[in-house]
Amino acid sequence: MIKAQDLVLPSVAALAPYEPGKPIEELQRELGVVDPVKLASNENPLGPSPLAIEAIKAALPELNRYPDGASYELRAKIAAHHKIGVERVFAASGSVEVLNLLAFLYLRPGLNSVYSEHSFAIYPLATAAAGGEHRVVKTSDGFSHDLNAMAAAIDANTRMVFLGNPNNPTGTIYRRAEWKRFLERVPENVVIVADEAYFEFVRDPDYPDSIEDHDDRRLIITLRTFSKIFGLAGMRVGYAVARPDMIQMLHNVRQPFNVTSLAQVAAIAGMDDRAHIARTLEVNAQGMAYLEREFARLKLPFVPSHANFFLVDVGDGRAVYDKLLRKGVIVRAMNGYGYPGHVRISVGLPEENRRLIAMLAEVIGPQS
Secondary structure: OOOHHHHOOHHHHOOOOOOOOOOHHHHHHHHOOOOOEEOOOOOOOOOOOHHHHHHHHHHHHHOOOOOOOOOHHHHHHHHHHHOOOHHHEEEEOOHHHHHHHHHHHHOOOOOEEEEEOOOOOHHHHHHHHOOOEEEEEOOOOOOOOOHHHHHHHOOOOEEEEEEEOOOOOOOOOOOHHHHHHHHHHOOOOOEEEEEOOOHHHOOOOOOOOHHHHOOOOOOEEEEEEOOOOOOOHHHOOEEEEOOHHHHHHHHHHOOOOOOOHHHHHHHHHHHHOHHHHHHHHHHHHHHHHHHHHHHHHOOOOEOOOOOOEEEEEOOOHHHHHHHHHHOOEEOEEOHHHOOOOEEEEEOOOHHHHHHHHHHHHHHHOOOO
16 A cells, blocks of 8 residues: 655655644543643733624624635735735734745755744744755754854755744744844845744844834745734734735735635734733733742743743653643643753733642642
8 A cells, every 4th residue: 555655755754743732622621620721822811802802703694705815904904004015914824824835935855944943843844844954053042043153054055044033932032133133144045034923022122123124135024923912823813024026926825715704804803902912911021020930939940031931941841741731730841842841831811820830839849
């Protein structure tokens, strides 16, 4: 019998699928846990905007119709927000769709992508799926992108550089001066992917908004998402900003109707709910401060974060993850990201954060 894996690229056959955070329903089925807390996937603990929920309800009677395939109203809304032309915006089924489309467009056997170790798992998956080669660059301190080293890793066969800012799963950022130096060193035929899914959470004044550096010379593409601060992870909607010719290439290869009608109206409405965004930022800031104090009290090293999650050194990440599951708290083990001693913990509501700390204290015991 012919094996399916023998008919595809070896790099594809060797792929392991992306492992998301464990769903609440799965934990309830497997362990019978009542009222679990999920702090594994960097979701908005407040949920979606009430305006988005109302927009979804209003759109339900039209589900017999296909959505606007061009997502024009959503793209126009995004374009107005950024004060750019709509032809520079691409709407997607989450920013992950854009990552995969970019790899499909620009990578192939013999060409490579450059990305940092300990960065978003989709970068190597998308590269391998396209048959591209990898240039994985060491971090500067074990957790942060080293843009100088990444620029040095670019060679004649490099077609794309993936940059997470803030980086997932570490929460670290690179700053404006380093970013500017990096831009000066990158050849004009290399696509620079600025993955800014957690952009809205950053408060550092030296954090660079990559959209400000777009021009018609560089091949910069900025990715943003509605999954995080807007609380629409279940809708699967994000977007990209780039030169019009790059946006057109994405349109050429995207699936028809890639963004559902409910996702489009929810995202449009969510952008108008400034009160919900402000409340999300307030809850996140308070939760970050509380967790920092408690991790310090428990003598657990953590990486200072600019997003809505922490990378925490608990000694044995998988063991602590398993023990917390049995206590009804879902975090994320980081073995797949090269941090076997760590877990990633999302910021939740105050009561969820308190429950996490109480269960974590029980699991790890006294620390010397």
